[in-house]
Amino acid sequence: MKNIGQIALGILTAIGGFLEVGTMATSAQAGASFRFSLIWALLLGAVCLIFLIEMTGRHAAVSKHSLSGAVRERFGFPFSVVPRTADIIVNMLLVGAEIGGVAFAIKLLTGYPIMVWAIPAAIVMWLLIWLSTLNIIEYSTAGLGMFAIAFIVAAVKSHPPLHDVARGFVPSLPRDDAAHYWFLAISIIGANVSPYMFHFYSSGAIEEKWDEKSLTMNRVTSLIGMGFGAAIALTVIICSAMVFHPLHIQIDKYEQIAFVLVPTLGKWGIPLFAIILGICCLGAACEISLATAYELAQALGWNWGEDKKPKQEARFALTYTIMLIVGTILMLTGIDPLKLTMLTMALTAVVLPLTVIPFIVLMNDEHYVGKHTNGPIGNTVVVFTIVLTSIVAIVTIPLEIMGGS
Amino acid sequence: MTRGLRLIFLLLLACGDKDPGKTARSWNATLQLVSKHEVSRTYVKQVVDVAQDELSKLPQDNADVKAALDTAHKMK
Numbered sequence: 360m361k362n363i364g365q366i367a368l369g370i371l372t373a374i375g376g377f378l379e380v381g382t383m384a385t386s387a388q389a390g391a392s393f394r395f396s397l398i399w400a401l402l403l404g405a406v407c408l409i410f411l412i413e414m415t416g417r418h419a420a421v422s423k424h425s426l427s428g429a430v431r432e433r434f435g436f437p438f439s440v441v442p443r444t445a446d447i448i449v450n451m452l453l454v455g456a457e458i459g460g461v462a463f464a465i466k467l468l469t470g471y472p473i474m475v476w477a478i479p480a481a482i483v484m485w486l487l488i489w490l491s492t493l494n495i496i497e498y499s500t501a502g503l504g505m506f507a508i509a510f511i512v513a514a515v516k517s518h519p520p521l522h523d524v525a526r527g528f529v530p531s532l533p534r535d536d537a538a539h540y541w542f543l544a545i546s547i548i549g550a551n552v553s554p555y556m557f558h559f560y561s562s563g564a565i566e567e568k569w570d571e572k573s574l575t576m577n578r579v580t581s582l583i584g585m586g587f588g589a590a591i592a593l594t595v596i597i598c599s600a601m602v603f604h605p606l607h608i609q610i611d612k613y614e615q616i617a618f619v620l621v622p623t624l625g626k627w628g629i630p631l632f633a634i635i636l637g638i639c640c641l642g643a644a645c646e647i648s649l650a651t652a653y654e655l656a657q658a659l660g661w662n663w664g665e666d667k668k669p670k671q672e673a674r675f676a677l678t679y680t681i682m683l684i685v686g687t688i689l690m691l692t693g694i695d696p697l698k699l700t701m702l703t704m705a706l707t708a709v710v711l712p713l714t715v716i717p718f719i720v721l722m723n724d725e726h727y728v729g730k731h732t733n734g735p736i737g738n739t740v741v742v743f744t745i746v747l748t749s750i751v752a753i754v755t756i757p758l759e760i761m762g763g764s
Numbered sequence: 765m766t767r768g769l770r771l772i773f774l775l776l777l778a779c780g781d782k783d784p785g786k787t788a789r790s791w792n793a794t795l796q797l798v799s800k801h802e803v804s805r806t807y808v809k810q811v812v813d814v815a816q817d818e819l820s821k822l823p824q825d826n827a828d829v830k831a832a833l834d835t836a837h838k839m840k
């Protein structure tokens with residue numbers, strides 16, 4: 360019974376972690392521009408993420424090492440400087456995008472500009488991290504994130520042609536606008552597979568003292584949780600495809616995405632969208648800030664742990680505080696949150712190999728994972744992810760700079 | 765190799781070259797879609813403001829831009 364409860368809570372966590380501003384933006388753009396044709400990219404990203412999250416949990420449960428700590432121990436401190444620095448820079452941008460998501464959600468309801476809400480949103484996030492425990496953060500934001508089920512209801516009510524939806528699961532070549540099609544395809548994958556999730560999941564597993572008995576729960580959480588998260592992202596594509604695509608509306612601003620639930624859920628569509636976006640971004644911003652603090656503390660050998668009092672791990676607490684301050688400053692510059700999100704998705708994809716390549720070595724090292732080393736399927740999926748990410752890195756950044764999004 | 769680089773360059777050009785008419789028609793469709801549904805006045809104002817801001821960046825002599833700005837003006 361306890362395990363069932365743990366699995367249920369793990370699934371909630373996964374849902375909260377999966378759906379955030381990047382997934383929302385890329386899925387909505389994909390549906391509006393290419394109807395169901397890019398569902399395969401979401402599927403591919405979700406499969407990669409399921410494998411990587413399962414490996415992360417397995418590594419933490421068996422080796423009792425955090426990802427960042429194990430890389431430092433195995434490869435030495437100098438080696439870990441580059442990936443950690445890259446992760447921290449990208450995470451700062453991501454936190455900015457998530458704070459922008461929360462501020463935009465409040466703007467939708469009140470009409471006051473994003474810049475007014477950026478500071479209050481960041482203060483709420485900081486208080487949530489400072490005053491509560493890891494479990495409270497996970498379960499409160501993830502539980503409230505269940506509002507996202509509204510997308511499933513809206514997708515069903517919009518009566519999508521199931522045959523066309525099914526065809527979207529198979530990769531296809533676009534009839535026109537090929538550059539935009541491939542840009543969105545790789546952005547969707549980049550939005551789904553983020554290194555901060557591995558650090559957060561790994562550190563959370565150690566804080567919750569997982570051991571080899573937790574491996575089944577880890578598999579179920581990875582598979583069903585991330586699968587269900589992907590299903591909700593799929594319904595964002597479907598809703599967007601049904602609402603925007605027939606009218607040839609291209610998504611340039613969050614204000615357009617906010618309308619996606621209205622045709623099926625009526626006047627409650629806007630408030631519901633605002634609540635979903637606000638909660639998902641709030642949870643994601645907390646997760647990213649904490650993940651960065653975990654990563655830095657483990658790489659530098661500081662005290663760390665969200666369940667400890669801040670005075671016991673002052674540098675850890677200072678790190679997530681700085682992350683939130685930098686993210687807030689980014690939003691106060693007046694940068695467009697959607698543009699920041701799309702740029703960050705591309706940069707996330709660039710730094711992914713820096714985390715994943717050392718991770719492959721660790722997952723095949725019996726010193727760390729004993730008999731639970733990766734099988735050929737796991738290794739293949741990870742290698743495939745790296746190759747895919749390299750393509751993302753090469754193609755996405757120039758496209759973004761040239762104004763692709 | 766040269767062919768590959770040329771393909772990437774063409775992709776960049778294709779992506780960077782936004783059609784103002786297409787963007788304007790997209791905003792016009794957005795505004796008309798919003799006007800057909802019962803949503804809060806706060807939201808309508810936000811969409812109209814954003815649409816006008818985006819349309820102001822496009823060539824003002826374009827017929828589609830003029831049409832979209834006209835729709836935005838009527839909704840204000």
